[in-house]
Amino acid sequence: MKTQVRKRVGLWATLALSGVASVVILTQGPSVSAEGGTAATAPPVLNGRADVGAKLFDRSDCRNCHSINHQGSEVGPDLTQVSVRRSPEWLRAFIYDPEEQFPDTKMPRFPWKSEQEVADLVAFLQTLKRPVNREAIRKASTSSVEFGRALVTAFDCRACHIIQDGGRPRYPNLTHIGSKIYPEWEQEWLMDPQKIKPGTFMPTFGFTEDEAKAIATYLDSLK
Numbered sequence: 001m002k003t004q005v006r007k008r009v010g011l012w013a014t015l016a017l018s019g020v021a022s023v024v025i026l027t028q029g030p031s032v033s034a035e036g037g038t039a040a041t042a043p044p045v046l047n048g049r050a051d052v053g054a055k056l057f058d059r060s061d062c063r064n065c066h067s068i069n070h071q072g073s074e075v076g077p078d079l080t081q082v083s084v085r086r087s088p089e090w091l092r093a094f095i096y097d098p099e100e101q102f103p104d105t106k107m108p109r110f111p112w113k114s115e116q117e118v119a120d121l122v123a124f125l126q127t128l129k130r131p132v133n134r135e136a137i138r139k140a141s142t143s144s145v146e147f148g149r150a151l152v153t154a155f156d157c158r159a160c161h162i163i164q165d166g167g168r169p170r171y172p173n174l175t176h177i178g179s180k181i182y183p184e185w186e187q188e189w190l191m192d193p194q195k196i197k198p199g200t201f202m203p204t205f206g207f208t209e210d211e212a213k214a215i216a217t218y219l220d221s222l223k
């Protein structure tokens with residue numbers, strides 16, 4: 001971790017890297033407004049500018065490795081639902097210095113000119129998501145398997161896994177997972193992967209017990 005004194009915006013990235021909740025500091029942080037003035041109209045907490053981030057995303061060749069809406073490169077995870085599975089603090093810290101967050105990563109560290117650039121990128125990534133209405137999904141499902149399958153689609157597990165007819169090949173292929181792993185273990189894994197394998201890149205989605213159970217039931221049907 002870098003120890004030199006950084007400007008204030010640098011502080012939260014450092015805090016996020018060390019896993020300290022930094023909400024208070026975020027809300028008290030300076031309002032960086034590119035347009036100058038009207039700090040009141042700047043988004044709260046995040047000062048990222050999505051339109052600037054979108055251009056930076058293209059310029060930085062992120063698309064060489066990442067797809068959006070599953071259109072494009074399959075080297076890294078699809079990024080459409082990334083802000084559903086990762087917090088803004090996590091995203092800022094990871095994009096700022098991937099290796100510090102995940103030592104085995106294949107993602108390069110970019111020579112950022114400022115942390116504002118990273119905040120802009122994160123603001124852009126947040127515009128991509130398709131919000132997940134868990135209660136609507138639950139109500140529309142007539143069985144546990146169906147509920148699990150719908151959650152797998154909504155949370156886009158295929159961003160990282162191949163499951164039957166699509167997905168990304170970087171991590172374990174789940175197409176025949178039901179013949180390999182017990183649903184009880186899968187349920188535990190889905191609730192808290194870090195507890196089972198500290199440091200794993202598999203996100204903690206915050207599933208309730210019966211959501212995790214439904215997903216495990218669905219996965220168990222994949223033989």
Ligand code: HEC
Nearest residue numbers: 060061062064065075076077082086104105106107108121
């Ligand atoms: C050389 C390929 C490569 C490039 C270029 C690249 N990435 Fe990545 N990225 C990856 C890989 C691979 C991962 C998954 C971590 C791993 O397995 O190493 C990843 C992970 C991520 C994640 C976390 C995804 C998740 O689901 O948790 C984000 C966010 C991300 N990249 C954003 C970016 C952005 C923004 C850029 C452009 C500035 C970029 N990446 C450029 C390869 C790349």
Ligand code: HEC
Nearest residue numbers: 077152155156157159160171172186197200201202203215
């Ligand atoms: C950001 C990438 C990412 C996403 C998104 C993701 N996973 Fe994973 N998953 C991983 C990684 C990485 C592993 C391998 C664990 C390890 O070795 O660290 C894994 C492992 C697993 C395993 C164990 C497979 C085995 O053979 O050991 C299951 C089951 C699983 N994931 C299910 C899911 C489900 C269900 C979802 C969606 C709710 C999901 N994953 C979303 C990255 C991801």
